[in-house]
Amino acid sequence: MLRKSHAKWGCRSMGRISDRFAQLRQQERCALIPFITGGDPSLEATQHLLPVLAQAGADVIEIGVPFSDPLADGPTLQKASARALQGGTTLDKLFAIIAAARSAVDVPLVFLIYVNMIIHVGIDSFAQRAQASGVDGVIVADLPVEESGPVRTALQSRGVDWIPLVAPTSGERVVQIAAAGSGFLYCVSSLGVTGVRQQLDPALREWVNALQSLTPLPRCVGFGIATAEQAEQVAAFADGVIVGSALVDRLAKVASMGEAAVESEASSFIRTLRDAIDRQQAQCKQEVR
Amino acid sequence: MTVGMPSQVGSRGRFGPFGGQYVPETLMHALQELETAYQQAQEDAHFHEEIRRLQRDYVGRPTPLYPAEHLSAELGGAQIFFKREDLCHTGAHKINNVIGQVLLAKRMGKTRVTAETGAGQHGVATATVAALVGLRCDVFMGREDIERQKLNVFRMQLLGARVIPVTSGTGTLKDAANEAIRDWVAHVEDTHYVIGSVVGPHPYPTMVRDFQRIIGDEMREESLRRFGRLPEMIVACVGGGSNSMGSFYPFLQDEHVQLVGVEAAGKGISSGRHAATLTAGSHGVLHGAYTYLLQDADGQVQPAYSVSAGLDYPGVGPEHAWLKENGRVSYVSVTDQEALDAFQLLAHTEGILPALESAHAIGYVAKVASSFPKNTRIFVCLSGRGDKDVAQVARQMGVSLDGTDL
Numbered sequence: 224m225l226r227k228s229h230a231k232w233g234c235r236s237m238g239r240i241s242d243r244f245a246q247l248r249q250q251e252r253c254a255l256i257p258f259i260t261g262g263d264p265s266l267e268a269t270q271h272l273l274p275v276l277a278q279a280g281a282d283v284i285e286i287g288v289p290f291s292d293p294l295a296d297g298p299t300l301q302k303a304s305a306r307a308l309q310g311g312t313t314l315d316k317l318f319a320i321i322a323a324a325r326s327a328v329d330v331p332l333v334f335l336i337y338v339n340m341i342i343h344v345g346i347d348s349f350a351q352r353a354q355a356s357g358v359d360g361v362i363v364a365d366l367p368v369e370e371s372g373p374v375r376t377a378l379q380s381r382g383v384d385w386i387p388l389v390a391p392t393s394g395e396r397v398v399q400i401a402a403a404g405s406g407f408l409y410c411v412s413s414l415g416v417t418g419v420r421q422q423l424d425p426a427l428r429e430w431v432n433a434l435q436s437l438t439p440l441p442r443c444v445g446f447g448i449a450t451a452e453q454a455e456q457v458a459a460f461a462d463g464v465i466v467g468s469a470l471v472d473r474l475a476k477v478a479s480m481g482e483a484a485v486e487s488e489a490s491s492f493i494r495t496l497r498d499a500i501d502r503q504q505a506q507c508k509q510e511v512r
Numbered sequence: 513m514t515v516g517m518p519s520q521v522g523s524r525g526r527f528g529p530f531g532g533q534y535v536p537e538t539l540m541h542a543l544q545e546l547e548t549a550y551q552q553a554q555e556d557a558h559f560h561e562e563i564r565r566l567q568r569d570y571v572g573r574p575t576p577l578y579p580a581e582h583l584s585a586e587l588g589g590a591q592i593f594f595k596r597e598d599l600c601h602t603g604a605h606k607i608n609n610v611i612g613q614v615l616l617a618k619r620m621g622k623t624r625v626t627a628e629t630g631a632g633q634h635g636v637a638t639a640t641v642a643a644l645v646g647l648r649c650d651v652f653m654g655r656e657d658i659e660r661q662k663l664n665v666f667r668m669q670l671l672g673a674r675v676i677p678v679t680s681g682t683g684t685l686k687d688a689a690n691e692a693i694r695d696w697v698a699h700v701e702d703t704h705y706v707i708g709s710v711v712g713p714h715p716y717p718t719m720v721r722d723f724q725r726i727i728g729d730e731m732r733e734e735s736l737r738r739f740g741r742l743p744e745m746i747v748a749c750v751g752g753g754s755n756s757m758g759s760f761y762p763f764l765q766d767e768h769v770q771l772v773g774v775e776a777a778g779k780g781i782s783s784g785r786h787a788a789t790l791t792a793g794s795h796g797v798l799h800g801a802y803t804y805l806l807q808d809a810d811g812q813v814q815p816a817y818s819v820s821a822g823l824d825y826p827g828v829g830p831e832h833a834w835l836k837e838n839g840r841v842s843y844v845s846v847t848d849q850e851a852l853d854a855f856q857l858l859a860h861t862e863g864i865l866p867a868l869e870s871a872h873a874i875g876y877v878a879k880v881a882s883s884f885p886k887n888t889r890i891f892v893c894l895s896g897r898g899d900k901d902v903a904q905v906a907r908q909m910g911v912s913l914d915g916t917d918l
Binding site: 290291292293294295296297298301305308313314315337338339340342343344364365366367369370387388389390392393394396400411414415416 | 532536538540541680681687690693694697699700795796797798799805807810813
């Protein structure tokens with residue numbers, strides 16, 4: 224959960240994301256960050272899901288930009304990416320639905336994307352369109368800090384956060400990574416690709432706690448969090464909980480039943496996670512008293 | 513489209529603007545560990561000695577530089593020589609790189625190696641050296657390729673390797689590489705991923721080139737010894753580009769030696785069904801490197817096509833991208849049909865069945881040899897033997913091999 228010990232969050236964070244985390248810190252609440260693949264099951268569904276997720280308790284929403292070769296992703300998100308591409312999803316269309324959804328959604332919206340798509344449209348052009356359409360932050364799955372200079376500078380100079388990933392194997396690199404990033408720090412819960420895990424790594428808590436002394440950025444944990452129970456566990460020590468494959472999997476299962484079914488599934492799952500996280504936080508406050 | 517990453521030029525692991533390390537954060541530690549281990553190994557005389565010994569006694573190096581007199585006479589013009597990598601143990605140059613990487617993996621205390629493979633040559637080489645050195649070996653191979661290359665699949669299994677079918681994406685070589693990278697992300701502690709070409713994130717393109725430069729070093733040494741001078745031209749096929757990079761690298765400073773890389777034009781560049789990445793591709797990132805690749809208008813990677821499975825790859829090594837842009841190497845392309853014609857020409861004139869990959873290099877030479885005077889020497893890297901391609905060639909010729917023991 225968010226602790227009040229820091230005078231201010233990530234000094235380089237600059238917009239909706241830092242505002243949202245500042246608010247959460249005031250309320251001593253942990254952020255809930257659902258992930259959906261843009262264009263899966265359809266572009267319209269993605270546009271309509273954004274306010275549904277926000278209403279159900281999402282603090283930030285991650286939108287995956289589908290790519291032909293998603294090498295950081297497990298089978299669930301690979302398939303979602305393939306479905307979205309099959310359905311004709313493009314980066315252009317995703318920018319358009321973000322812009323269209325912006326009036327109905329005030330939670331921060333973050334892209335998860337592979338670097339080839341950014342290079343292909345041109346780094347500056349990408350950053351400019353991200354800002355113009357209302358994308359608040361960008362996570363690049365295959366862009367380590369050493370290679371991030373041009374992309375990071377282009378985004379940050381336009382007020383769009385470059386949200387870096389750190390892994391348990393990052394070691395001392397965490398300091399350099401966190402210093403370069405803004406918005407929040409995406410903490411990869413364990414080795415491997417995205418996807419549901421039966422159990423979370425027991426060393427996770429210790430690692431995420433240790434990160435606190437290295438960075439003022441909120442530490443949000445993702446990769447493998449699938450159940451309310453796991454979300455509750457992670458909320459006890461992280462500033463945010465990211466849930467991707469589990470949500471995408473649930474939506475895929477009801478996709479054939481139509482958009483209403485998808486929205487109701489998304490809403491009820493996010494509410495369950497929200498309740499579990501808030502329960503943990505209430506308990507924690509009580510213990511402090 | 514050409515959109516560079518200009519501020520990265522000249523940094524670590526770059527060839528001009530190309531190369532770099534575009535990988536998930538989880539792999540950065542493993543790549544740094546590999547780079548350090550490789551640097552240390554390079555300074556260790558014992559490591560080099562072990563490689564030299566295996567190259568000589570196990571692979572059969574140095575490979576001959578064979579004067580193809582009958583082919584030269586048939587074509588008229590230049591004298592053509594073949595660097596006989598097809599005579600290496602396991603039938604191709606692939607083993608040069610694998611010996612280096614597997615010995616390095618052993619040195620690093622890894623207990624398991626993995627590889628991606630298309631037609632199966634790199635997979636067989638990796639399974640072979642893993643068996644020799646005593647490491648577990650898993651080979652990722654597209655489901656389509658497994659069907660088409662049953663013999664190589666069984667060969668790898670005989671050598672004790674597991675062949676893991678890849679169904680994601682297009683189920684071909686690029687997806688096998690994606691899957692090998694995903695596996696590595698999850699098993700970085702005990703596993704070394706043996707990349708089969710001069711592709712992938714730094715330090716792979718440099719390391720694989722260093723392990724393959726033996727091809728060019730031997731060409732150079734023998735040329736000076738036999739003829740007292742260097743050849744006028746060196747020709748090699750380019751898929752990912754390891755046999756060509758190994759052939760070209762020792763000659764990069766010799767500007768009077770013409771270097772020609774031959775890509776697969778498949779059904780023809782204009783048909784859209786080809787694997788000519790440098791000829792018809794554009795800048796982008798594939799498998800961790802900034803290079804040329806085949807992609808559509810939205811930056812989605814496009815499947816490559818060639819009659820030769822080893823050239824059927826939508827990317828290319830980043831050093832080739834740089835050698836194209838700085839003009840040191842010329843890159844040309846040869847169609848399926850030209851390669852198949854060259855395959856038969858070599859069979860008839862010299863009694864050699866070349867790999868279909870190598871047949872592309874020969875196909876180019878067949879087109880240009882007659883335009884050179886007789887005192888011109890052209891060295892062609894005959895990167896592999898064609899036994900593996902006999903069934904494919906029969907299919908292309910419309911010959912049925914049902915009931916035979918292939």
